[in-house]
Amino acid sequence: MVMSDAPSTIALIGNPNAGKTTLFNALTGANQRVGNYAGVTVEVKSGEAFTPHGRKLRVLDLPGCYSLRANSPDEKVALDALNGLLPGEQKPDLVVCVLDASNLERHLQLALQVIELGLPCVIALNMVDVAERAGLRLDPAKLAEELGVPVVPMQANAKKGVVELKQALRFPHPAASEAGWTTDGTDPESARRAFVTRLCELVASRPDAHQQTLSDRIDSVLLHPVLGWISLVGIFFTVFWSIFSFAEIPMGWIESGQGALGDWIKSLMADGDLRSLVVDGIIGGVGGVVMFLPQIVLLFLFIGLLESSGYMARAAYLMDGVMAKAGLSGKSFLPLFSSYACAIPGIMATRTIDSAKERIVTIFVAPWMSCSARLPVYFLIIPLLLHEKEGTWKQASVLFAIYALGTLTAFVIARLLRGRLGDDVSPGHFLLELPPYRKPQWSYIFRHVIDRAWSFVKKAGTIILGLSILLWALSTYPKSEGDDPAEALAHSAMGRIGAVIEPVVKPLGFDGRMGTAILTSFAAREVFVSSMAILYRVEETESEEETRNVLRDQLAASKWPNGRPIFTPLSLISLLVFFIYALQCLPTSAVVARESGSWKWAVGQFIFMTGFAYVASLLVFQTGKLLGF
């Protein structure tokens, strides 16, 4: 026997909720999220593990699938991975079928299909504890004998059986088993079914009486026609309220830290261009964005909690009727809800939607769920609009109206678009597994949250840092002779760009500087606030709130050349409307192009949403002006 040096590739496959991702984490210890909602793994993740003999293994975590018929995009990914069709991946050397022992009637179907493919296979009989509690009598040895493949009983969430599984993965891998049930020439589908039924009688005898489990009792409240809705509203209201109120505490720390840093650098450096770059450009620009880290962390924490506990599937079930009014189904609920945090994970989560047309519609409207990147802009404008300090109930209602406007428009457009696309070739009906409620797996939720937070910080450190420096340079050079800051700005490159843009944005009620700030926000929305601060020459102060206050005062004092104020309530509403609708996020467009499979959708969506934003703002401003506001 020759031992090749290249590590063997092991693929994990199984039904959704069978515990593949938990097992993957137990094997590799990798950064990988686990969710108690069908379809959390939408991409193939890979990690490394070692056999007890120290041999390296590459482990692939495939998306959960019910069969190898590739009904939805994530099932297609799993099938391609098994056939070695994924770019850069070879056919796996060994497949580990992860089966939920409490549910073998269903899960064994998939195992048989994998064995039929002729790939060497090991069965990880997961969740034996759940099966035993349900009164099932399992016989793994008999199952191994009948199928001709190794069967390892385990409990991946408690790391029981992981060593035994690694033993089973050692080199040389077991040979591929014969698919004994297909030999008699009958239809493979019914042959498989008959075999599974026989097998289950042999190896997993089920007690006859249906038992009322704890999940059933919880569901009798949470899925109740009246109580269920009250709980749903209560849970999501609590989530949003907690995000906004708890985030304030760490935001305060970031504010004061940032103010202290600015002062410290100011005291160290001599007055000049470099100090201006560091304090105004970098600390001001990046700091304004990092502020939103606590809110993003909390939102992802709550989404992780809801998914991992099993509630998200119930929410999708309840929301199915509401989503149907928009021509969508309950399966679109999780993607759209996640989009309130950020459209990117939301769009990636659409892979669990079976219907291709419903999926494209969900992707198309997802960016109108007001994402957290818009919040800095809203927080800047709303108090200016109401002439009040931050944090009153009036402002909260305006914020709510903003979210409602975006969501309602999204639903209307979704319905229109769904109508235009027509019915599916094969009608995909609502079908969803309601997993048993489980204790959230904190370690995985935290890892996931840290992951998201880090990618946000990276964005702040790269795109936003770069743009802040660029903006600072554009608004500083070429320098003018005089000392007047306004004249200096008009003379700079930015001032000249602003003058060019002004005719385009003036019908919306914006001046050239706002136009320029909007232009920069097409890279990332949150850049708008830092751009405004730089363009209106606001000095960095002690705290972020104070900076916003100073910026607001500055904005309120800005006037057109003829002496009229620029920031009237009308132009502010027009600005809000623009930000609700415009698609100002390059990473989102890139993800849309990847997920929809063509740049056409991404470009079309960008043009449509930006055009819609322009026209909506134009209508608001011009109608308002006609009415005499």
Next chain:
Amino acid sequence: MRHALAADLKIDSAMTLNQVRVGCDVQIQVLNGPGCERLRDLGFCEQLQVRKLADGRNLICSVCGTRMAISRELAEQVLVSPVG
């Protein structure tokens, strides 16, 4: 109509999952329609026992220990007979 059928379970055994009363255990006889492959993948196979847990826009059923929510259109394609 639906109530009449549910009450006469033992007489008329061919009915769809939609017509079953909540809380009843039934056995799947035939799957018939465009969604049957999908249903089989999810565990709605011939001869298996199902308990209907909730009615409404979508039904909730328990099949071999798993709760599944399925639409009425799909449930229409599952023909069942009462158990016992």
